[in-house]
Amino acid sequence: MNRALWIAKTAVDAQQTRMSVVSNNLANVSTTGFKKDRAVFADLIYQNVRQVGSQSSESSQLPSGLRLGTGVRVVATEKMHTQGNPISTENAYDMAIEGRGFLQILMPDGTVAYTRDGSFNVSADGQLVTSDGYPLEPSITVPDNMTPGSFAVGRDGMVTAMVDNAQQTLGNIQLADFTNPQGLQAIGQNLFLESPASGTPQTVTPGLQGAGMLVQGSLEASNVNVVEEMVNMIETQRAYEMGSKAISTADQMLSYVTQQL
DSSP, X not given: OOHHHHHHHHHHHHXXXXXXXXXXXXXXXXXXXXXXXXXXXXXXXXXXXXXXXXXXXXXXXXSSOEEEEOOEEEEEEEEOOOOOOEEEOOOTTBEEEESBOEEEEEOTTSOEEEESOOBOEEOTTSBEEOTTSOBEESOOBOOTTBXXXXXXXXXXXXXXXXXXXXXXXXXXXXEEEOSOGGGSEEEETTEEEOOTTTOOOEEEOTTSTTBOEEEETEXXXXXXOHHHHHHHHHHHHHHHHXXXXXHHHHHHHHHHHHHHO
């Protein structure tokens, strides 16, 4: 294959992948606790035709070499774990994290997943669960005889309620923090899993050891900036057009050579 055609093809493929990333960000602009992705590019291996610094004569060296690039590819999509804006919901079971950390969710297979989505409901047995029915870990159970409107979550994670005209502690919500949150594996449903790149989770009390604090009656919005993503989309479109133009130009050059033969 003609070298220029192949290089332009890698550029078009890379920009198409970036467009998928941008589209996913825009699609999740209203997803609670969503963290936007960023496509990371890297140039491909170089063909070394003439080694820089090699001897051009017995007493002289080449000041520069001849290396031909072979294109580009997307090597990673990084999650940007910046804080999303808090949105007041006035729902006592909703909570947002102000700062670092993740809420812990117990999965059906017994593993623990992590999320920034603090929208919870009460299950039939009184447990706080996600919209998919997965319970919060450690478990918080709301008593049937709780005084309406008395459910309270402190900024330090302490959960209390009025039961039989007496204040009762229902439990303590713990946060999990990671050395490298970008290394977490996103699995959908606003959930992340631990990976070798993220490091092991450190369970901490909200507000201690650098962890964030809880805000009851609020949810963390997506950190997607629509204007920024629209600019990224325009950049991607223009880069895609230039790659396509390079393919067209290389094809015209080949056609010219063929006609001359």
